[in-house]
Amino acid sequence: MTKIHATPLPMPHPWQVLGLLCLALGGLAGCTPAADSPPTASASQQHQSPVAVARGKIEVDGGLLDLASAIDGTVQQIVVREGQQVQAGQLLLKIHDEDLRAELAVAQSSYQLAQARHKALTTKLPLLQAQLKRLQAAARDGAADLQEVDNAQAALRNAQSEAEVAQAEVKLAQSKTQQLRERQRLYALHAPEAATVVHLRAQTGSQVHTSQAAVRLLPLRPLRIRAELNESFAGTVQKGMRASVVLDNDSSTPLPEARVLRINPMYGPSTLQDDAQRGPLRVVECVLEFETAPGHVRVGQNVRVSFHE
Structure with a gap:
């Protein structure tokens, strides 16, 4: 039986080992970003981080219109229905005369x-x-x-x-x-401006009084956001500051960008948030206007507002 003798491999020179280490380190350095490389997405997101957040509610500029009759009387005829759009001067209801x-x-x-x-x-x-x-x-x-x-x-x-x-x-x-x-x-109630009838509180044959609204209208005016700033953010938000808005129950559908229109100079109790332990929170109301008209939103919907510099 023939015996095979293994020839031992020569040991690498120390300088060769050092060269291999240098090449390995150089390759690792080439895989890391340079100091003057453009910012990453995380850095951009950090730049867009909000300086303040608040809860808000969609409302119409100037608020809803509650219309009462000019005299007390019995309703003879109602000529509109809820959900109907009316024009300025259009007859809404008549009183027996x-x-x-x-x-x-x-x-x-x-x-x-x-x-x-x-x-x-x-x-x-x-x-x-x-x-x-x-x-x-x-x-x-x-x-x-x-x-x-x-x-x-x-x-x-x-x-x-x-x-x-x-x-x-x-x-x-x-x-x-x-x-x-x-x-x-005075026996006829007319729409003061273009609007949508959202609620009829009177019926044919019912009594109407000057002290009670008979019809509620939603004017065809721009939509606004009334947000409540926590007192810790009161000094952070300024007039003209831009803000991103999302629905409170649907954060995946962003609304058009908004800007701060005015800030209430007074503190007041919150109507959108409450702390069970501390009681009503003190907030500053902030009104924002949309840059473009939002679609598929309704007056009264709750939103979340993120303010950006």
């Missing part, structure tokens, strides 16, 4: 009679004036006596006085008619 309409009809008749009487009296004046001139000319020629002239002058003066009284009666009847028409407008 039978007694007023009867009074207005009498006033209109009186006005027409006064106009007719005044017209009849003023028609006589030119005839009486012409008759007076003829008698005066005849008297100068000796064909008529002065008594006839005096009688003609008296008749003209009486007719002029009656015409003036009739004219005053016309103005009085016209003024009363206009007052009743103005009063009749």
Whole structure:
């Protein structure tokens, strides 16, 4: 059986070992980012970190409109429904006004009679004036006596006085008619501006009062955010600061960017958050406006606001 003798490998020189170590270290250095390389995504996210956070609520600029009737009465007709969009001046509901309409009809008749009487009296004046001139000319020629002239002058003066009284009666009847028409407008409730009807508190046949709102409208105005800043962030947020907004129950759907419109100078109790141990929190209200109109949001939805420098 043949024996095979293994030849031992030569030991590496120490300088060779040192060279291999240098190459290994150099390769590791090439895998690390250089000092002047651009910032990483984490550094960018850190730059975008909010300086303050707050809870807020979507609202319409100026708030909702609660409309009450100008007089107490019984609803005769409701001409709109909830969810309907209305235009400025559009009729919303009417109140029974039978007694007023009867009074207005009498006033209109009186006005027409006064106009007719005044017209009849003023028609006589030119005839009486012409008759007076003829008698005066005849008297100068000796064909008529002065008594006839005096009688003609008296008749003209009486007719002029009656015409003036009739004219005053016309103005009085016209003024009363206009007052009743103005009063009749109080029996109808109209939309002051373009809006959406969100709630009808009155029904046909129900009583309405001036102290209670009969219709609630959502004006077609820009949406705003009313956020509540914790007192620890009160000095951090400034007017004009930008903010990112997400729905409180859907953080995956961001809303358009917003900017701080105004900050309340006073502290107040929170309406959106509460600490069971400490009680109501003190907050500063902050109103923000959207850069662009948000879609698929509703007034009253809760949001979370992150403020950025």
